[in-house]
Amino acid sequence: MTKLPTHMHVLEVSELAPDLAGVGIAERPVPQPGAGQALVRIEAASLGFPDLLMTEGLYQAKPPLPFVPGMEAAGEVVAAGEGSRWQAGDKVIVATLTGAVQQYGAYADAALVPLPAALSYAEGASLRAAYITAYTAIARIGRAEAGETLVVHGAAGGVGLAAVDLGKALGLSVIAASSTPEKREAISRLYAPDHILAGPTGLREQILELTGGRGADLVYDPVGGDVFDEACRYTAFGGRLLVVGFAGGRIAEVRTNIPLIKGFSVVGVRAGEYGRRFPERGREDMAAVMRLAAEGRIRPHVHSAVPLVDWREAYLAMRERRVIGRTVILPNG
Secondary structure, eight states, X not given: OOOOOSEXXXXXXXXXXXXXXXXXXXXXXXXXXXXXXXXXXXXXXXXXXXXXXXXXXXXXXXXXXXXXXXXXXXXXXXXXXXXXXXXTTOEEEEEOSSOOXXXXXXXXXXGEEEOOXXXXXXXXXXXHHHHHHHHIIIIIXXXXXXXXXXXXXXXXXXXXXXXXXXXXXXXXXXXXXXXXXXXXXXXXXXXXXSEEEEOSSOOHHHHHHHTTTSOEEEEEESSOTHHHHHHTTTXXXXXXXEEOOOTTSOOOOOOTHHHHHHTOEXXXXXXXXXXXXXXXXXXXXXXXXXXXXXXXSXXXXXXXXXXXXXXXXXXXXXXXXXXXXXXXXXXXX
């Protein structure tokens, strides 16, 4: 076995502050795997919007300082602790609240799943959170059936793009909405939704026309605010309006007579919490996502992959809404 280094570089949040002022590269000892753990050399760590919010203490999870950010990674097992089911050479995907953006990490066995052979490290690091969110929302909570119409807002973001990809794989008629011509062109080229509209709002008449006046069976909304308000006007009778997030900034309100009269459901989606409360269903959903990836029916889009030294550009691109899909940091790149 190749001799491991004694120290490594990590991205560290040492202070909660605006403009990434409390974030920087630090040196730490390479950890040793404990019982039931595996030590993974991290080849790619993807960033999501919660990783940005955590640098300022604005996310619901507030890890103690200092912490290594990053919820998702992919890499190779280089050592295993006593009783671990993993062994050196295994290629894995890592799910963790923090601790992804570092050169090596020791993780509990349960935090790891095999990397599908069809995916690169960067794609594998971009798979789990976005696609589990999409699958839990659309297939599990939304009970989607082939042939139904799915409207995806924020369709160029990580969770939105995953919903477009997954919706097509599940046989839905997908209407994707995004804000700029560049993003709409990329969505069309990558996943070929049935229709793509210039969002974020002003879509009601177009969606009603595209659905023969019926409206959308499912609406996937990670944006909130005005997007949610308008979605209440074009969700079909019997439809499901899936509340995934509030990237637009404003948390919308709805008078209960609207879903009553129009006959649709407003359903909140917290995929991680859903999996924790219903672990068997969570395992089933994860298995379904991994199977779709292994079969090549879904594939995450990596917007860019940058070395650790360029971490700031990766965060800024996400904050400025320039990312289509996921940005990935290469700790060992």
